[in-house]
Amino acid sequence: MLLRNTFWAGAGVGFAALLAVLVIAPGPFEAISMLDRDQRGEAAADLGNTIFSDGEGDVRFVEKLADLNRSFGDAKMQERAIDTLLDEDPDSELALRRAAEYLSHTQDIDAYIEILTRLADVTSKPKDVELLARTLRLWGEFDAEEEILASFVDVPLSPELSLRQAEILARADRGEDAYRVLSRTVVKNGPEKWATQSLLFDTMLDLGRTQEATRDAETWVRAGLSEERQADLATRLANQGLTEEAMALAGADRASGKLPQALAWSLGNQGHVDLAREAVHAWIDRVPEDKAIDGLRLYGRIAVSLNSMRPLYGDLYTLLSSDRPDDRRTGTDLASVVYGLQGFAAIAGIRHLLDAETVAKRPLFAASLAKADGRANAIRQYLQAVDIDHLTKDEAIEWRSLAEVSLTPSEIATILRQSFARNALPPPLVPVLRQAAEQAGFVDPIFDPRLRDERSRRS
């Protein structure tokens, strides 16, 4: 009895043990994971490869096995494991990424590109499309790259790749798609910025979105687009007959407030003196009155340089004939510019439109006119009214040439020394002062720079 009880007790214990082993024995995944956890990756990979070769193991196991072989084991077994995962689910993003990662470290570029293509098709994620497109381009597969970029239009890519995508779409006459891509592309700086703006602008023009193109261009101008590029865009508008838009863009406010010389010249040199005029006049309208003459000089130089005198004379006639004093003043300034560039003969035709009161506000010009008229006293009077401190170099030379024949050395010295005392005497007139003072017998350190320097040294 006791023996039978002992037997059955032992059998029961054995059965329980067997049951315990069956219940808690690790499966394939657990087995290799435990080895890996114990820093025995090589053993884990070996065991896993054996199990795998026997056809066992679920997806989780195969994934683990692929990773183990990547790290510690056999690349071929890694590939087999990945292939198994892909057979299981060809569109599994995880499996495709594993495959891509594996192939990125092999020498099979065709297989790598194929997997990247499948991955991009499945995920449509920007990073996947980018990697595929760039890889194709690196390997000179431009047609395939174009195909990819043209098909993933709704995937937001990096600025550089978006630009390229838009270029491809534009060439394929898919303007709306190019527009969509470019509109969402933000390029803060770098070489792609202008290229993106330029292409977007052209695309909008091609699509008839002229108002939008002009508005965008004006925004870019305010944000600092270079004058040359502003001119480029305005010219494009003009070349398409969009005169009003071209004028608007040419006159767009540059925010810097500086005279847009490069803009005006660029427009003029491209055959658009009218746009250059608009750019200058728009600037004149925005600056204080005393600055306007700078704009008029620029316009005058451009018109003369490019032999575009007809509109210039049209402006002169209109302004000088106006009832508005401001217009007549502007016209007088413009006339003085033309006179300075081309002499009296150039303004002979509108001479009669110049009224004395307005002309007197430009005393140097008035002096020149008085000289042409032979009015000696008027010359003297006007020369003495000139604001010597703010003469330009050319104006100073003009003043000098008039003063030397119209004023006495004493008068010249007296006029100039005041400006000299303010340290504002234009350089071309310094030797004039010196000579006049000498001739007048003035020995006054206040206008003799040599004496003044010595005196200040002594003090």
Next chain:
Amino acid sequence: MPFAFRASCVLGLLLGVLLSCVGAASAARVDRTVIALYDSTLEPTPSDTLIHTNAEMPLNHLGFVLDYYDVSQDLPSRDALGEADGVLTMFPGNLRHQSAYFRWLRQNADVIRKLIVLGEVGGDLTDENRDSINALFERIGLRVMPQFVERGTSAERLATDETVIGFEVPPDPILPAHPLVEPRGEGAEIALSYEVNAGRRVRTDAVVAFGEGGAYAAPGFFLYYDDALNMKRWIVDPFVFFHRALDVPVFPVPDTTTVLGRRLYFSHVDGDGWNSVSQIERYRGTDTSAAEVMIAELFEAYPDMPVSLGFVLGDLDPDFGARPDSEALVRRAFALPQVEVASHSRTHPFVWGFFEHYDRARELELMASARGEQAETVIDRLSRLAGIGPSQDAVVAAYHDLPRAYMRDPFDLENEIGGALAETEALAPEGKPIALFQWTGNAKPFEAAIAATRAAGVRNINGGDIRFDDQRPSTGYIAPISRFVGGERQIYAVNANENIFTDLWTDRFSGFVQMRETFERTGAPLRLRGINLYYHTYSAERAASLDAIKSHLDWVRTQDVIAIHASRYAAIADGFFSTRIEAIGPMEWRVSDRDGLDTLRFDAAGDREVDIARSRGVLGSSRFNKSLYVALDPAERQAVVALAPFSGNGGEPSGLAEANLSEGSWIVSAFSRGEDEISFDATGFGPGEFAFRDVPQGRYRLDATGPAGAAEDLEVDVGADGLMRIELDMDARQDSVRVSIVPLSAQEPVPSGVEERA
């Protein structure tokens, strides 16, 4: 002594002097210098430049040495320009002092032989700058215009020279932005051009062109670079491009890839990981170090494969983790005949630049910062109280953010290099000298460090990281031979090590198998590099990496290579720079100052062969693809190489004096070749394989006498093809084998190549 005799002696002496003067006067030195201009405000040192990382390698391959000038400091003199074959620029943008540069260009336009501009011209396209550069461009048949071709400009391709364009990748169909350069006159040979709209006119846009005055390639049209992938590929064939740009004449190119007609192979190991425990399963539980596994399975198991072991002396220091067997293992390794003794420094600097103006206080700050702001650890405190040294954690860098690995003692350059070399040599058997210093860490030593290795009388190597496969898909990833630092020269390793294949030794431990692709691609169609199996001791920590190295060793055994030590390669590389070549006649050159270099190469030499009779110090020649390789006798320091039109194997050689040693697997010295005998000494690894061509038909006796009385006697038959192949099964690793070949009496013709062992 009779007067007449004395007089005749004096006369003879005078005549000899006169003749040598005439000879010297008629010898024309072959200039092979190209001046490379860079701006240190844009690219701090020559090795940071686009030229160094892209253009220098193909120029080295063509035989040219680059002489770098920093345009922001010092522009080349007229004398320097007169001695250079050309001037090369590859500026990344506008120069800081562009006015001075363009002024210098204009002033020296008459003395610059060739100007080669890759990419940016170096400044704004002002009238003045363009006038300056056009003074040289017009000699190429080009003119830089003020217009700029914007990116994506609509263009029609006009001309494409496919021998130049599309080498690794075709030009991008979307044009990159670049300045407009037009052909001017008929002088330009256009390799790539477009028709574009620029400045309201249709113009011809020459983006790659050659001319008498040099060459030009516009930005974006010679090298494609993707900054997101960080990968590049050549659009132009740089070898063809530079060859045409410089109008390279025929001259013997000092070759660093081949010895005695065979591609060279060498292996070197950095000792990092010496004291690591191997995690290979079959060693589990045995506490076997990676060093021991490496010695047993990679050194001792391959006695025919030379390897240079660079040992880190600090690995013997208990403070730095030395094991009881560390020293014994290094002695065991150095005692092996195939192992060359080398040093991998004392404390393993990671960032060499830190030590050029060393600041110990700063190093201590970095150490403290790496450990965090915490106070010394408990272990450190206890150690300190007990008078024991600091814990390993305190003085051993766990990661590379610190300037070196072993930081306990202040850095001292003499100790780091000279001292390490001397103490490492003491671990080798007596009489076995140390030969090499292997740079550590970032492998960017400063000038004084390199000078220290030269002063110690050893060669130096490392840096370069050459890899050429689908992950580095361009010859542009093959580094040049060397890096100049001030007046010193660092020799780059020929291939990368396992680090870049294993994510810096963190994963993918079998990745080094991919190195095979680089071995193959750098060997053909152009033989650009030898084979260099370069790894660290820690590769023996993992079975996958160990197996990868074994796969390469096994593969090399199947190749027709000549196995040499790393220091010999470094000597060959040094010789590339020192070699002096003088043209002494039509297709005849004198070559001297070669240092360790003993191979010259002629490319596109299908119509020529070496004229052994007119040459001196030439062992033989061989062909690989379109190149002719000429092997020189190391004992002849003033070799003469003469070429003759290829005779097409016509004519039976009359004696052994015309025999051509076309290839060999051992290094040959004391070579003697007469009508009735050829003899030489040879040392090397593996079986001694030699091939002679142009050997008179017949039977020959070969006697080979080696160390410790080893000898082989063979009878070799040579057939009508004049080819003699020999294989010696002797140990020539340390002591040379003396070989003698003499003809036996005339025999009946037999199939060639048959050797009968006596």
